Structure formats: C-alpha cells, structure tokens
Amino acid sequence: MLAKVTSCGLIGLGGYQVQVEVDANAGMPYVEIVGLADIAIKESKERVRSAIKNSDLDYPLCRIIVNLAPADLRKEGPLYDLPIALGILAASGQLSLEGLENSIVLGELSLDGRVRRVNGVLPMMIDARARGVRRAFVPAENGEEAAYIRGLEVIPVGSLRQMVALLRGEETAEAVRPHPFRQEDDPGPDADFRYIKGQEVAKHAVEIAVAGGHNILLIGPPGSGKTMLARAIPSILPPLTFEEALEVTQVHSVSGLLKDGIVRKRPFRSPHHSASMAALIGGGPKSRPGTISEACHGVLYLDELTEFKRETLEALRQPLEDGVVSVERVNAKVDYPANFMLVASMNPCPCGYYGDPSGKCRCTQGQIHRYLSKISGPLLSRIDLHIEVARPRHAELNDKAEGESSASIRRRVEAARERQRLRYAGEGILTNSQLHGGMFDKYCALDRDGRQMLEMAFTRLHLSARAYRRILMVARTIADLEGCEDIAAAHVAEAIQYRSLDRKYWGGEGQ
Amino acid sequence: MTSERNRLYWYWLASSTGGTVAGARDLLAQEMELEELFRQARKLDLEALGVKKKHVEPLRKRAEFSLLERELDGFARRGIRIVGIMDKEYPALLREIYEAPMVLYVKGDLFRCTKRMVSMIGTRRPKRQNVAKMQQLAKELAREGVTVVSGMARGLDSAAQRGALQGGGATVAVLGGGVDVIYPPENRRLYEEIVERGALISEAPPGTAPRPYLFPRRNRIISGMSQALVVGEGNVKSGAAITAAQAKEQSRDIFALLPEEYDPENDLPSSLIESGVPVVMNVNTILRAYGWGTAPRRPREEESTSVSGLDFLEEALYNQLLKGEKTTEELMETLQQPAGTISLTLTKLELKGLITRLPGDFFGRKI
Numbered sequence: 076m077l078a079k080v081t082s083c084g085l086i087g088l089g090g091y092q093v094q095v096e097v098d099a100n101a102g103m104p105y106v107e108i109v110g111l112a113d114i115a116i117k118e119s120k121e122r123v124r125s126a127i128k129n130s131d132l133d134y135p136l137c138r139i140i141v142n143l144a145p146a147d148l149r150k151e152g153p154l155y156d157l158p159i160a161l162g163i164l165a166a167s168g169q170l171s172l173e174g175l176e177n178s179i180v181l182g183e184l185s186l187d188g189r190v191r192r193v194n195g196v197l198p199m200m201i202d203a204r205a206r207g208v209r210r211a212f213v214p215a216e217n218g219e220e221a222a223y224i225r226g227l228e229v230i231p232v233g234s235l236r237q238m239v240a241l242l243r244g245e246e247t248a249e250a251v252r253p254h255p256f257r258q259e260d261d262p263g264p265d266a267d268f269r270y271i272k273g274q275e276v277a278k279h280a281v282e283i284a285v286a287g288g289h290n291i292l293l294i295g296p297p298g299s300g301k302t303m304l305a306r307a308i309p310s311i312l313p314p315l316t317f318e319e320a321l322e323v324t325q326v327h328s329v330s331g332l333l334k335d336g337i338v339r340k341r342p343f344r345s346p347h348h349s350a351s352m353a354a355l356i357g358g359g360p361k362s363r364p365g366t367i368s369e370a371c372h373g374v375l376y377l378d379e380l381t382e383f384k385r386e387t388l389e390a391l392r393q394p395l396e397d398g399v400v401s402v403e404r405v406n407a408k409v410d411y412p413a414n415f416m417l418v419a420s421m422n423p424c425p426c427g428y429y430g431d432p433s434g435k436c437r438c439t440q441g442q443i444h445r446y447l448s449k450i451s452g453p454l455l456s457r458i459d460l461h462i463e464v465a466r467p468r469h470a471e472l473n474d475k476a477e478g479e480s481s482a483s484i485r486r487r488v489e490a491a492r493e494r495q496r497l498r499y500a501g502e503g504i505l506t507n508s509q510l511h512g513g514m515f516d517k518y519c520a521l522d523r524d525g526r527q528m529l530e531m532a533f534t535r536l537h538l539s540a541r542a543y544r545r546i547l548m549v550a551r552t553i554a555d556l557e558g559c560e561d562i563a564a565a566h567v568a569e570a571i572q573y574r575s576l577d578r579k580y581w582g583g584e585g586q
Numbered sequence: 587m588t589s590e591r592n593r594l595y596w597y598w599l600a601s602s603t604g605g606t607v608a609g610a611r612d613l614l615a616q617e618m619e620l621e622e623l624f625r626q627a628r629k630l631d632l633e634a635l636g637v638k639k640k641h642v643e644p645l646r647k648r649a650e651f652s653l654l655e656r657e658l659d660g661f662a663r664r665g666i667r668i669v670g671i672m673d674k675e676y677p678a679l680l681r682e683i684y685e686a687p688m689v690l691y692v693k694g695d696l697f698r699c700t701k702r703m704v705s706m707i708g709t710r711r712p713k714r715q716n717v718a719k720m721q722q723l724a725k726e727l728a729r730e731g732v733t734v735v736s737g738m739a740r741g742l743d744s745a746a747q748r749g750a751l752q753g754g755g756a757t758v759a760v761l762g763g764g765v766d767v768i769y770p771p772e773n774r775r776l777y778e779e780i781v782e783r784g785a786l787i788s789e790a791p792p793g794t795a796p797r798p799y800l801f802p803r804r805n806r807i808i809s810g811m812s813q814a815l816v817v818g819e820g821n822v823k824s825g826a827a828i829t830a831a832q833a834k835e836q837s838r839d840i841f842a843l844l845p846e847e848y849d850p851e852n853d854l855p856s857s858l859i860e861s862g863v864p865v866v867m868n869v870n871t872i873l874r875a876y877g878w879g880t881a882p883r884r885p886r887e888e889e890s891t892s893v894s895g896l897d898f899l900e901e902a903l904y905n906q907l908l909k910g911e912k913t914t915e916e917l918m919e920t921l922q923q924p925a926g927t928i929s930l931t932l933t934k935l936e937l938k939g940l941i942t943r944l945p946g947d948f949f950g951r952k953i
Contacts, residue, residue, distance in 0.1 A: 079879040097675075276914045276947065279925035296946075303946050423945060430946020434713040436847075439740060440772050531937045553926070566934035569926050578943055 078165035078172060080158040081179050081208075083199040084150050087362060087409030088325050088572075090178075090202025092142040095155055097162030102138030108159075110143030113151040113440050121186045123160045126301060128487045130188035130236040131186050135167035149362060154193040157182035157212070161242075164236045174242045178210040181204050188235040190228040192216035197328040197337075200224045210248075212238065219336030222253035223243040223321065250295070250492070258314040259339040262383040262522055266343075269480040273467040277304055279572055280329070280462045282484055286491035287552030288506030290395070290417035290457055292380070294575060295464030296431045301420035302345075304464070305376040308418055310481035311374070313489050320373040322412050326368045342373035348382035356390045357402040357411050365402075367394055380419040388454055391417070395457045417458065422448075431466065445575070459508060459545045460573040507551045519547045524564035542577045546570045589673060593689075594654050595620040596670035600688035601657075602644035603637075605789055607671065607686045612636025619794040621757065650946070664766055665781075666792050667692050679703070683836050687789035694785035698733075698756040702878055705808050705833075706845075707736040707826050708742025708818030711853070714743060714909070714944065716819045720845060721749035721953050726869035728943055729757025730881055733784070734762065735811045737804065738777070740770050746778060750784075750951070757784040757926045762804040763796030764788060777825040802828050809833035814872060816841045817863075820854040827854050839875065841866045895938075899923070899931050906949075907941055911950040 077098045084093045100141065103223035106120040108548075120141075127134045141159055143150050158180045164170040181199070182190040195219040201224060203211060210228045213221050218231035230248045232238045240246040268278060281304055284291040293301040315323075320338050346355055346366040351545045357365035363552045367375055377383060394400040401519065423429040424443045428436040438446075455461075495506050510518065521529065527548065532538055538546075547562075549570040599620070603610050605652065611633055612896060613623070622629070627649035632642045646653065658668060669675045671688050675696045680686055690696075704727055708720060724734045724746040732752035736743040738759035750757035759780050763769055765788045768777045780786055805828055809815050815833040817840060820826030833840055840863045842855035859865055868871065870880045872937060902921055906912055912920075918928050933947055935941045942952045 100921065136741075275918055276925045276929075319814060430714075430944065430948065432946070432948075437711045439711075439770075441770075465946070465947045467915075528933075528937065532933070535937055535939065536943075558925075563931045569929040571933045572929040575947075 076166050076168060079164045079176060080162050080165075080172065081204060082155055082158045085195045085198060085329065086148070086407050087364075087411060088198045088352075089409075090199045091145075091148065092203075092466070093150060093155070094483040095158040095162050096142040096144060097166045098141075098142075099135055099161065099163070099166035100138045100208060101267065104136045104138070106139045106141065106144070108141040108153045109143075110146045111149045112143055112155075113149065115153045116143070116150060116155055119184075119332060121161055121185060122156055122371065123163065125186040126156070126184040126188040126235050127160055127163065129186065130234070130239070132169060132235075132239065133167070134161065137167070139163060139166070141446060145183065152193060152508055153183035153191075154181040154195075156184035156230070157190060160184060161238065164239065170239060170242055170414060174244075177208060178212060179208050180212045180238075182214040183234060184213070184549045190232045190234055190238070194331040194333075195329045196221050196335075197223070198325045200227055200229070200431050201325070204334075208485060212241075219253065220324065220333060223256070223324075223337055224249040226261065238481045242312075253337065254345045256317045256320060257339065258320075266310050267481045268311065268478045268484055269505065271300065271307060271478055272302055272417070274300055274464065275478075277462055278478070278484075280460055281308060283552050283556060283573070284418075284460050285416070286481045286488045286556050287458035287459075287548065288416065288508040289549065289552065290508070291419075291454075292458045292465050292576070293418070293420040294423050294461060295420070296422060296427045296429075296466055299466045301375075301464055302378060305345070305374065305378075305418045306343060307421065307481060308374045308376075308416070309343045311485045312341050312416070312420060313485070313490050313492055315339070315493070316373060317339055317445040322447045323369075323371050323373070326371055326411060327484050330364055330369060332369060340373075342370050343376065344370040345371070345376040345378055348377070348379045350383075350387065351434060352387045355387055356394070357400055357409075358404060360404070362402050362407050362409045365400070367391070367400060367413045367415060371412045373416070375415040375417050376420040379419070380421040381446060384428060385449065392453055392457065397452075406469065413423045419458065421536060423463070430463065434458065455576065456545070459549055459574045462573055463575050470580055478582045481557045486541055487556060487559040490558070491552065494555045494558070506553070507548050510548055510551070515516075515544065515547060519551050519562060520548075521562055521567065522564070523564065526549075526566045528567050532567075536571070536578070538571070538574060538577045542574050546574060549573055589670075591673060592620065593668055593670040594651070594663055594890050595624050596672070597658065598648055599622060599876040600789075601639045601791065601843055602648045603813050605687055606681055607688055609638075609685050610688065614917070625754065633949045636681070641724050642719060647716065659793055661691070662853060666691055666765055666790065669696060669787075674790060677703075677811045679813065680807060680810045683806065683893070685806060686810070687807065690787045691765045691787060691792055692785055692787050692836055694781045694783075696758070696785045696787070697757060697857060698784055700733045700736060700756065700877070702730070702732040702810035703735055703758075704732050704814045704816060704872060705812040705838075706742070706746035706816045706818065707805070708746070708850070708867050709820045709826060710739050710741040710743075710822060712741045712745070712819050713846075713849075714948075715846060716843065716852075717745045717776075718953055721745040721752070723754035723866065723869060724749030724757075725953065726881060727872065728753025728757070730869065730873060730878060731755065732878075733758060734873075735808055737761070737808055738780070738786075739799075740773075742901075744773055744776055751776075751779055754953075759784070760807045760811070761786060761796070762790065762800035764790050764792040764794040765901075766792045767796060769796040781912070789791065799819045803831040806832045806836070809838055812835055812838070813876070814839050814841060816843065816872070817855055817858060818843045818865060819845070820849060821854045822854050822857055829926065830854065841875075869928075896935075899927070900935055903928070903931050904935060905939060907949060907951050911948045913947045914949070917949070 080095045082093045165172045181182045192214045200221045204227045212230045215231035215233045221229045230249045344366050353359045355365050394413035400413040402409045424438040550566040553566040604779045636846045669690045720742045728750040733756045735758045747757045809832050842858040842863050844865045
C-alpha cells in the first residue's frame with residue numbers, strides 16, 4: 076500500500092515542497108530511503124522504528140521504500156522523521172491520512188516517540204503559506220515561531236502518539252496562538268549606555284553613527300571600553316519592526332539560534348577574529364547563513380579588526396554595499412539578508428598603546444604603518460566614522476553618576492531617522508549613509524562657510540580625498556540630529572573630528 | 587700645494603686606514619709633508635713609520651692620483667663632497683678631539699653652520715611630551731642663530747632637527763652609515779631639507795649601510811662638534827649615555843632636559859643632573875651659559891592675548907591647551923560643554939593652525 080505525506084525542504088531561506096512517499100510490500104523486512112537524502116535522513120529509519128514501537132504501535136514486518144520527491148534536490152536534516160513514521164503507519168494500514176489534506180508535517184523523532192524541535196521552521200512556513208497550505212503540524216517547541224505566519228493554522232505536536240491520536244480523531248487539534256509581537260525594550264544591565272562612564276565623545280560619535288546608519292570604527296588601547304560601547308549599540312537602534320524581526324528570525328531559525336518564537340531584540344554578533352570566511356559570510360557544504368546574516372538588522376561587531384584574515388574582510392565589501400550576501404556553492408546559489416551596522420574596533424598599533432598617556436608604546440612609525448595597512452582602503456571607505464577612544468581615568472570610573480540612558484538617546488536617534496525617512500521618500504534610500512551620486516548635491520549642499528571650512532580642512536589637515544563625501548554624510552547626520560535642514564559649518568567641523576585615520580600621524584612621517 | 591690636492595692626500599690616508607687622526611698618529615708625526623708621503627708611499631718602509639701592517643698594502647695600492655680622483659668624481663656626481671681635516675669647512679671643535687676623522691663626507695654645506703653650535707641627542711622612542719620639548723628648544727635655539735647638531739635618528743634626534751629647521755636655522759645631521767643612505771627611511775623629507783639648508787656628514791664612505799656598531803662611533807662626532815650637548819631623554823645604558831660619556835671625555839658641557847616624572851626608561855637625564863649637570867629650563871639656560879645674550883620675549887603663540895580673532899570658547903579652550911595636552915573628554919569637563927561643541931571648537935582652532943591633533947584623542951598646542 077502507498078502513503079503520501081507532504082513536508083518541506085529549504086535551500087537557503089527559500090522553501091520547497093517535499094513529498095514523502097512510503098510504500099510497504101511483502102518481502103524480507105527492510106527499509107530503503109531514496110531521494111538524495113543526507114546521513115541524518117538515512118539514519119531516521121532507526122529512530123522511526125524505535126519511536127513507533129515505543130508509542131504502542133506496530134512496526135510492520137515488510138519491505139518498506141521511502142521516497143523523498145522531488146528526487147533531484149538534496150534534502151538534509153532530521154525533519155522528515157515524523158512524516159516517514161506517519162507514512163509507514165499509513166502504508167501498513169494502521170492509520171488513515173485523510174486529516175492531512177492541505178497540510179504539511181515536519182519534526183524529528185526521539186526514540187521514545189517524542190517530537191523534537193527542528194531548524195528552519197519559519198522560512199518553511201512562509202513558503203508553505205505561499206503555496207496555499209492551510210495547516211502545519213510542527214514540533215511543539217517550534218509552534219510559537221511558526222505561528223507568526225498569518226493565514227496558517229499551526230498545530231503543535233508533542234509526540235508521535237499525540238499525532239496519531241489527532242489523525243484518528245481521538246484528540247482535537249488546537250492551533251497555537253502567537254503572542255502579539257513586541258520589541259523587547261530592556262537592553263539588560265550590560266548593554267545600556269547609562270552604565271558606561273565617561274567616554275562622552277565616543278558615545279556621541281556612536282549616536283551619530285546609529286542615527287545616520289553609518290558604520291563606525293573604534294580605535295583605542297586595551298581596556299578603553301570599545302567592546303562595552305559596541306555591545307550597547309543595539310539598545311539605541313530604532314525598535315525592530317515586525318518585518319525586520321521576521322527576516323532576522325528566518326536566518327536565526329535556519330542557523331538554529333532561535334530560542335523562543337521570534338527575535339525580539341536587535342541582534343548583536345561578535346565573531347572571533349579566527350572566524351573562517353564561510354562562518355562569517357555564509358557557505359560551507361550546506362550553504363548556511365554566516366554571522367553577518369545573523370547580525371541582520373542589528374550590529375556586527377568585529378573586535379580586533381586587524382587580526383581578521385584579509386580575504387575575510389575583503390569579502391565583507393559586497394554585503395556592506397548591497398545589504399544582501401550571495402553565497403554560491405557547487406549545488407546552490409543562495410541569497411541571505413545582510414543588512415547590518417558594522418562596528419569594528421582595533422588597537423592603534425601593534426602594542427596597543429600608541430598615543431596613550433602612559434607612554435608605554437614603543438612602536439615605530441613603520442610598524443604602525445604596517446599594522447594599519449592590514450585594513451584595505453576599500454573596506455575603510457565603507458566606514459564613515461573612525462574615532463579614537465582613550466582609556467577612562469580612575470576618577471571617571473569611580474565618581475561619576477550614571478550617564479544618559481539608552482532610551483533617551485534612542486529618542487533622538489529615532490527623530491533623526493524620521494527626518495531622513497521623510498527627506499528621502501521616493502529616493503529609495505532610508506539613511507544618510509546610503510547617499511550616492513547626484514544626491515550629494517541635492518541633499519548635502521553647503522553654505523559658503525561650510526564649503527570654506529571643508530576646503531581648508533583638506534589643505535591644512537591633509538585629509539584624504541575619500542574622506543570628502545564621508546565627511547559630508549556625517550555632517551548631514553549631525554545636522555539631522557540637531558533638527559537642522561541645512562548643513563552648517565559647525566556640523567562640518569564636528570564631522571571632521573570623526574575621521575581620525577585620515578590624520579597624518581597614523582604611520583606617516585611625524586609632525 | 588693647493589687645498590684641492592691636500593684634500594686628496596687626506597682622502598688617501600683616511601680611506602686606506604681607519605680614518606681617524608689617532609689611528610695615523612705615528613705617520614702624521616713624521617717630519618714629512620703629506621704630499622711627500624703620498625709620492626714615496628711605494629718606496630718607504632711604512633711599517634717602520636708606525637703604520638699598522640694591515641694598512642700598508644692599501645696605502646701603497648691607493649697612492650695613485652687617477653684612482654683617487656676617479657673616486658672623488660664619482661662622489662661628486664652623487665652630490666657628495668669631501669672635507670679634509672685641514673679644510674676651513676671642517677668643524678673647528680671636531681678637529682680637536684682625539685679620534686677626529688681625517689675626512690668627512692658631506693652632503694649640503696658645512697659653511698652654513700654658525701659659530702654657535704649645540705648638539706642635541708635623545709632616545710629613538712621618546713615620550714610625546716619630550717618630543718614637543720626638544721622640538722621647541724631646537725626651534726628657539728635656531729631663532730637665536732644656533733646650529734643644531736644631531737643624528738637624524740628616529741625620535742628626539744629628528745624632533746631636534748625639525749625644530750631647528752622650523753626656527754629657520756641650519757642643522758647638521760651626523761650619520762652612522764654613508765651620507766647617501768637615508769636612514770631611517772621615513773626621514774626622507776627631513777633628509778632632503780637638511781641637504782638644502784644644512785649639512786649631512788659622515789666619516790663612513792658613501793654607500794656604507796647603517797650597521798649598529800657604526801652608531802656609537804658616530805656619537806663622538808655629534809658631541810665633538812659643539813661645545814654644548816643637550817640630553818633629552820634616554821636610558822643609562824642607551825646610545826645617549828655613550829654620547830654623554832664621550833662628551834665628558836671631550837670636555838664638552840652637558841645639559842639635561844628635566845624629566846617630568848620618574849621613569850625607569852628615562853633615567854639618564856636624572857642621573858646626569860644628580861652628577862651635577864645643569865638642567866635646561868628653557869633656551870636661555872644655554873644662551874646665558876655661553877654669553878650669547880638672552881632670547882627676546884617674542885609675541886609668541888603661548889600668550890593667548892596675542893592670538894587675535896578667537897571667540898570666547900576658542901580662547902578658553904586654547905588657554906586650556908597651553909597648560910598641556912588634553913583629551914576631548916577632559917576639555918568637555920573643564921569647559922562644561924557638550925562633545926559636539928568641543929569638536930567644533932577644536933576643528934576651528936586646528937584650521938587656524940593653533941593646535942594640533944595627537945594620537946589617542948589628545949590635542950596640543952601647535953609647535
């Protein structure tokens with residue numbers, strides 16, 4: 076007898092329908108699974124056998140063939156355990172699958188018959204709904220995550236026994252009702268700006284970076300609080316919208332990062348500098364999303380930027396430009412979202428103490444130059460602000476009251492973002508950092524004073540040419556933060572201070 | 587005998603022996619003109635005249651006009667001249683030291699040196715405050731017509747020579763390697779400026795690579811050229827200490843820059859001061875010591891009142907920086923202004939050329 080159960084597969088974040096066909100024939104007891112299945116699926120026959128036995132059901136003694144259609148797409152993961160088990164039960168006449176019309180089933184089985192959570196449920200549900208599926212039977216632990224898709228009835232399944240009872244009509248299905256989506260507001264004690272003492276300049280620069288969607292590079296000696304600053308950044312980003320949350324959740328669902336239901340906080344990811352290119356950008360044999368996609372709509376923090384492998388950093392350029400990363404491998408080409416804010420930090424020199432008042436640094440200009448040249452120009456030109464962070468003095472750490480809270484900084488950031496959104500309506504961009512081409516003349520016009528100041532800065536301070544547009548963008552954001560429609564000389568002047576790496580003392584000839 | 591000829595003989599002697607007067611002492615003590623020595627070199631029993639055995643062969647072989655002239659022409663094409671010890675251009679004080687070089691290879695012009703000469707030395711890895719101090723002192727000395735002598739090394743040497751050039755004075759760089767070898771390489775611009783406005787000298791023939799053992803020897807020339815030696819910063823085991831010891835041997839006057847705080851990396855000045863060396867408070871310490879008068883009080887940048895066209899905040903901030911280098915953070919606190927306002931004021935002052943940005947988010951008065 077032949078039984079068919081519909082399930083789902085994933086390539087990148089795109090889902091496709093998988094038909095699980097099970098045929099039971101007389102013959103020597105034997106199970107064969109075909110249809111480009113990976114090892115996790117091949118092993119599922121053992122899990123399925125035990126699960127069926129331990130659920131007070133009979134495992135048929137006959138020749139069983141399982142086919143996963145379409146046969147030309149590679150399938151992976153243990154999520155077909157439950158559909159295969161149902162197929163075997165139906166094929167051996169123990170169960171009718173009438174209740175599965177217009178439904179999909181997925182879930183991993185444990186040996187005792189319980190259904191375990193699987194990865195990638197959310198993107199599969201999005202695809203299923205698009206194909207007109209009405210009901211989805213998913214592992215109970217994945218229920219919350221799947222339920223955010225409107226128009227899809229999500230039935231959580233705790234065990235094989237329960238699933239069978241549902242299909243036999245011995246139990247009634249109860250769909251998951253999702254919690255209304257709400258951004259989680261409490262950044263937690265380790266990530267609120269109010270707990271960062273001193274560092275007013277750096278905080279201000281970070282606020283500007285967030286307001287204009289700029290990437291930022293923090294340069295400072297060890298212990299200057301670079302990591303602390305970076306960790307607090309998600310708390311002043313505008314709240315996550317539902318659409319954004321859904322996008323991040325898809326990535327997190329596929330990489331197995333998801334803890335409960337949906338991502339409610341802007342992600343903060345800080346890969347170690349030994350991270351491989353595949354880990355950071357995405358890829359590997361299964362074309363998995365990389366850390367940069369996990370940081371989507373949040374912050375990607377690269378600590379010790381100069382320690383990263385050069386080709387890894389170079390690979391960041393395209394996603395930084397497009398907000399999307401294309402992972403191309405032999406068996407698939409996959410796009411993942413990669414719309415993140417890059418926050419990088421590094422020491423000013425190999426020993427870390429260049430410019431520190433302790434005078435510990437004994438690095439030569441040549442060493443510093445070599446150290447800095449690990450970061451390529453094209454990457455640096457995607458980073459609008461670079462600032463130097465000095466080590467806080469003891470007095471500052473001990474005496475000062477709490478700083479301004481993240482919530483209050485965020486209100487200013489949101490106002491500035493709103494100004495930008497209104498100004499760029501119809502331009503297809505959202506923030507100042509996305510300005511390009513002719514938009515500069517249109518939106519970043521300077522008055523005479525401002526122009527003069529910028530010109531003078533270039534001749535006097537020897538700023539590099541690539542700094543020009545960056546300074547304009549940042550000045551635009553500073554004006555937005557202050558609620559000014561025109562960029563004044565003061566805004567330009569401030570923006571100039573945030574181009575630290577363009578200064579000649581960095582690995583050039585001394586003063 | 588023309589001086590041109592004479593120089594050639596000195597070159598012959600220097601390039602065939604160790605190069606110092608001390609090394610050829612016995613030979614020079616002979617009652618014989620250098621010219622005669624040169625002509626007879628192949629006949630005389632040089633060893634009997636006190637020449638070291640290893641120098642006999644080179645002296646004989648090289649006693650040939652055409653060969654020496656060809657070599658000197660080669661140097662001249664690279665802009666390098668030879669100054670012999672009896673030449674007028676040869677620094678007078680240097681002539682007196684025990685191991686005076688018989689010839690100097692020169693790029694630039696030693697006639698640019700003034701009578702007032704001060705040698706300044708220090709560490710290659712100085713503290714930033716000392717860089718500023720050294721540069722400022724050299725600049726003010728140069729304004730009083732003093733020629734600053736140093737070694738063009740990284741750190742304080744370069745700072746002193748930059749300062750001297752900024753003050754509009756001449757400066758002499760004594761190199762360890764050949765005068766055509768720019769070392770350290772990042773000093774190319776300084777090198778070129780010194781050729782234009784001072785002199786680069788070395789006792790090592792052109793093309794000599796800067797080897798470590800050359801530098802302690804080079805230091806005796808730095809101290810030997812001037813009556814005064816200013817020690818900026820250094821360790822008691824450093825090259826600066828060797829120079830100071832040599833200066834003492836050459837009976838030169840030593841001055842030390844007052845260290846700001848105790849620092850095991852910089853204990854040479856304090857140990858010198860302990861042994862009775864005078865402290866350099868400012869340029870007048872040196873000027874007075876030699877009766878060179880005192881520097882007139884200039885309407886300098888230090889006096890905020892003389893800087894016109896500053897608004898209230900600019901002036902307040904500038905006055906803060908006169909007290910020493912400060913971070914933006916510190917300025918915000920003292921002036922009670924938000925980060926944006928301070929940044930704006932700093933940029934304005936920077937563009938006016940009054941202050942300069944330093945590594946580590948520090949700002950300081952422009953020297």
